[in-house]
Structure formats: C-alpha cells, structure tokens
Amino acid sequence: xxxxxxxGGGSVQAGGSLRLSCAASGIIFSINTMGWYRQAPGKQRxxxxxxxxxGSTNYADSVKGRFTISRHNAKNTVYLQMNSLKPxxxxxxxxxxxxxxxxxxxxGQGTQVTVSS
Numbered sequence: 001x002x003x004x005x006x007x008g009g010g011s012v013q014a015g016g017s018l019r020l021s022c023a024a025s026g027i028i029f030s031i032n033t034m035g036w037y038r039q040a041p042g043k044q045r046x047x048x049x050x051x052x053x054x055g056s057t058n059y060a061d062s063v064k065g066r067f068t069i070s071r072h073n074a075k076n077t078v079y080l081q082m083n084s085l086k087p088x089x090x091x092x093x094x095x096x097x098x099x100x101x102x103x104x105x106x107x108g109q110g111t112q113v114t115v116s117s
Contacts, residue, residue, distance in 0.1 A: 009111030022095030
C-alpha cells in the first residue's frame with residue numbers, strides 16, 4: 001500500500017530553519033505531484049507548496065521567498081526547506097501525493113513544527 005512518512009519537524013526559534021522530508025513507498029513516485037500542507041490549531045488545512053512530476057513548483061504567498069520544495073525521484077522523497085521561520089508557521093505539516101487527472105490522493109501522518117518568538 002501507499003505510505004508517506006514525514007520527518008524533520010521540531011521546535012525552533014523565530015528566524016531559524018528546518019528541513020522536512022517525506023519518503024514515499026508503494027507508488028511510482030516520479031509521475032506524481034507532491035505537496036506539503038499545514039494545519040494550525042483551530043484553522044483549516046492549507047497548501048504550503050507543491051511540485052509537479054516535471055519539477056514545476058507553486059507556493060502559498062505566505063511562504064514565498066522563505067520555503068523551497070524539492071524532490072529527489074531516485075530516493076522517492078520530497079523535501080521542504082523552511083528558512084526565516086515565523087511563529088505563524090507553527091502547525092502540523094502533512095505530505096500529500098496525487099496525480100493530476102486521476103482520482104487518488106494519499107496523506108502522511110504529519111510532523112509538528114513549532115516556532116517560538
């Protein structure tokens with residue numbers, strides 16, 4: 001079955017950096033779009049960034065210029081480099097896989113990111 005395992009979350013002070021990883025198994029990684037979402041307490045889950053199978057990227061306005069999404073197809077892994085972190089970035093970050101035009105999507109279990117001021 002499809003599994004997405006996130007890692008790299010933790011606690012950091014404002015201005016710091018973290019790098020999240022999401023390792024996928026059970027899918028043909030290279031043909032799928034990968035995304036990072038986040039959900040803060042009391043808020044809806046929101047898209048942070050996604051990267052297509054061809055490497056095109058898209059970011060939420062709130063993270064542009066600070067976060068970078070990348071993928072390593074040979075390792076079946078997608079990354080989220082987060083720099084200049086702010087307290088408002090505090091959330092559970094989730095990895096998601098889907099394929100445009102196909103009716104499936106899978107989610108990871110989430111990893112907590114806490115940014116203190």
